[in-house]
Amino acid sequence: KLAEMLSSQYGLNVFVAGLLLMFAWAVHAVGVGKGHLLSFLITLMLIQLLWMLWYVGRSYAQRRLIREKDTHAGARWLRGSITLFAAITIVLGCFKIGYFVGFAECLSATEGVFPVAHSIHTLSQVYFLWGHAKDIIQSFKTLERFGLIHSVFTNLLLWANGVLNESKHQLNEHKERLMTLGFGNITIVLDDHSPECNCTSTALCSVISQGIYYLYPFNIEYHILASTMFYVLWKNIGRKVESHPHPKIQFRFHGVMMGTAVGLTVLAITIGVVAVYLIQIGRSKTKSESALIMFYIYATASLMLMVVAGLTGVWIYRTQETVLDESKNPARKLDSDLLIGTASGSWLISWGSILAIICAEEHPAYTWYNLPYSILAILEKYIQNLFIIESIHRKPERYNEDIRTLRVMAICSRNPAPLTPSCQKNGGTGDAASNSRELSHVLNGSVCLRESREQNQENNPGADGSPSSLPTNTKRKILRNIAAFLFLCNISLWIPPAFGCRPEYDNGLEEIVFGFEPWIIVVNLAMPFSIFYRMHSAASLFEVYCKT
């Protein structure tokens, strides 16, 4: 306990100090330059590298010892996606090195060292997570706790750094658009836009500086994923696991045509809408307005579909009385906390829009489209969180069936009632319709008495209209379709804000009501969480899909 507190407080202090340094840089504090911030980050990364080397070396030396593994942590899809994002982060690193070479005259040396250090850090971190993400460290070495918490907060700081750069870029773009639209009354200072000297080869440089900002979203996701994996490792230190064999989760693709088709359609439309939006916005007042209206209509429609899908999913779960898996599990708890915590970020923006629409003194036509969009955005996250959290607290079906069979066997063998043979037969085959209610009967101990009634019901399924009379396979199919659809929709909704399509900036209403600076602060604080929410819920939905 003491070691846990020691290390968590150390980590928080590193984080707080780093955040302040970033804040100081962002507000142009006297005497704090980009160089200071970058050297601080480089130092942190070096410490983490040394620790990882030590840990890998030590566990290599002790590889004879069989270590316990947390089967829930570091799932394959997680490691897969982290590898993908890491690869893009390394590409980003190369771009940055190119950028540094181009502007070498007027950039400080740290700006060249940073991408190199960052790439090395990324490579070794991914290697480390592939090999050790499932470890449960049993020795209560303080050094291990400190190293892990240090890694968590180093990644969080790198994440914050990415977010800050991305926000500055977005803000600059927004200000440029405002200048084109002729808002002269706001004092516009482009912040940290481009170095003072000329690039040695102009064409290359403009490609690179354009390209960098399309790669940032992936870099941001990479760091947040890495820090959650380290956090789970840290939480797992010293945990005792009941080593029940975790049923292998696998990806199957039959029977989800419907969900996938609708989801892919939404995805395709999204890409179209974003392209049109980015071309139209800021050209002229009418073009901007039509782009905004188009975006709102598209987003409202897709959110509506998602709400319906989510509600259906929750409703199916409610009518299905499976046992919930209430065991302690840091990885899962973190998942649901992250979902709700990051959803709060986007709720902040949505409530801001609603408040602005209510309080504004004049309403141009296009602002009204904002109201249903904001309300639906709140509602959709609310329902989707319920759906995901319900899902991840359920045990996979096959596992359930095994337990059920075992229990039926046990009960029947203990009280050999007259109906025992039919009971054992049923327990062995594990048929469809009575899945859900049977377990509760088993728990009552009266399964053998009601057995005949159950079997009667099975012979005419769909007699009553309630979904509990749907065969489990159909239900499962529907759930898988919903999960696939929501997965694709979340990816679709991740694209617009991540790639610079941010109506919260462009519609102007909130800026008038709250004032330019306050609203920019709100959006810049909340937007990273909102973007992360989409990515994280997509990941969770993928897990739900594989488990169902």
Added chain:
Amino acid sequence: KLAEMLSSQYGLNVFVAGLLLMFAWAVHAVGVGKGHLLSFLITLMLIQLLWMLWYVGRSYAQRRLIREKDTHAGARWLRGSITLFAAITIVLGCFKIGYFVGFAECLSATEGVFPVAHSIHTLSQVYFLWGHAKDIIQSFKTLERFGLIHSVFTNLLLWANGVLNESKHQLNEHKERLMTLGFGNITIVLDDHSPECNCTSTALCSVISQGIYYLYPFNIEYHILASTMFYVLWKNIGRKVESHPHPKIQFRFHGVMMGTAVGLTVLAITIGVVAVYLIQIGRSKTKSESALIMFYIYATASLMLMVVAGLTGVWIYRTQETVLDESKNPARKLDSDLLIGTASGSWLISWGSILAIICAEEHPAYTWYNLPYSILAILEKYIQNLFIIESIHRKPERYNEDIRTLRVMAICSRNPAPLTPSCQKNGGTGDAASNSRELSHVLNGSVCLRESREQNQENNPGADGSPSSLPTNTKRKILRNIAAFLFLCNISLWIPPAFGCRPEYDNGLEEIVFGFEPWIIVVNLAMPFSIFYRMHSAASLFEVYCKT
């Protein structure tokens, strides 16, 4: 699980919407007045009142049923302090009504309705918490969850409202001081300072408007305490408790002369320092500087003492190998999370000061005193958190002894070794010196073999110099002294920021480095947490004191 998520998301949405409304008011958003904010808060309080009525009525109707109680929740000292703070909050309400009557011409009606509603709300909430703080609600009614989470976030919003008013007032005072000192270069707008019309009786009004701000700190504490109590209630819904008899904690006052004396001295000095500071600051440049230096020297000295005391405490705990109480306990988990979470707020300010001192271009003499103060402020919270968390995870001594006796009995009766009689004798008497190490031997099952050696050691205590050879009573006495001293010191350190002695504003260095606005934002965000940290750690230390 679903109900938990439903209600927590509802609560978060209420909270986010309320925060935005407050933010909008604070930044003078177009169309958002104080009236809107207050009517929103009144509505929330009314809903909570209705829910509490329903709950009290229902539990009165069902009073025959014996309900389970969580013995850890709603301790007597907690209910006592909440009553005290609530009483002051009602006085504040009366002041506000008086203020409204005085300025009735130019204030909106909501400003009169709000204090009345607030007082009624306070009274019934305290009554509710006295009666029901220990309840463990076993029926999984959604309405109960929603009501509790609604109460949590209503109190949090009222807390935020108090904090906002207090910050505005502090900021105005700070700006007035700056004007006196002749900083004309910062555009100074006094914000929401006084109504436009004249008071009907000027003397009374000025007393009231002065007095109000001395009562705010208590109001703020009241709401945060109430919301933590409701949160524990919410977390306890549906929990199973193992009903082990909780040893009655009682307050004893012998043998802590030393700690209390030093603590009271610090408290007395604090009050003197704060009085001198508030008189001197802002009078002239030299007077301000000498006040700052005095404050830093005083604070550095008391923090140093606290660090030493805390370190001693942690060291004693480390050498004492008692079993930790690892059982699940929402009240305790919340306590330690709150300690660490709110400490982060003050760490933010301290790191800001450190960064400012490092980066500043010119250092007037008095700024150097700031550096040790900031470093010690970080260190002191770090160590104090360790001490408190160690303490609250220990079972009270007597309880330990009971368990030990039971176990010794059990083991000895199971393997009747040759030494059984001496073993039972020892288990029965429960003597002092071997308390700590004995249990671990018992767990090894080899207690009966080592028994004779242990008894030899008991006969010459203090043979080796390690503190584990100190008799337990001495150790306990030292720990009680430390807890008493830290308790009084935390109250001392709570006083300066709560009553307007804020060197972070007045020393000016951070404002130069970060800029006026950014630093004001940082301080205003972090200061409420910093103040709450002191109050909360004092409360925790009081608990530690009673338990040791």
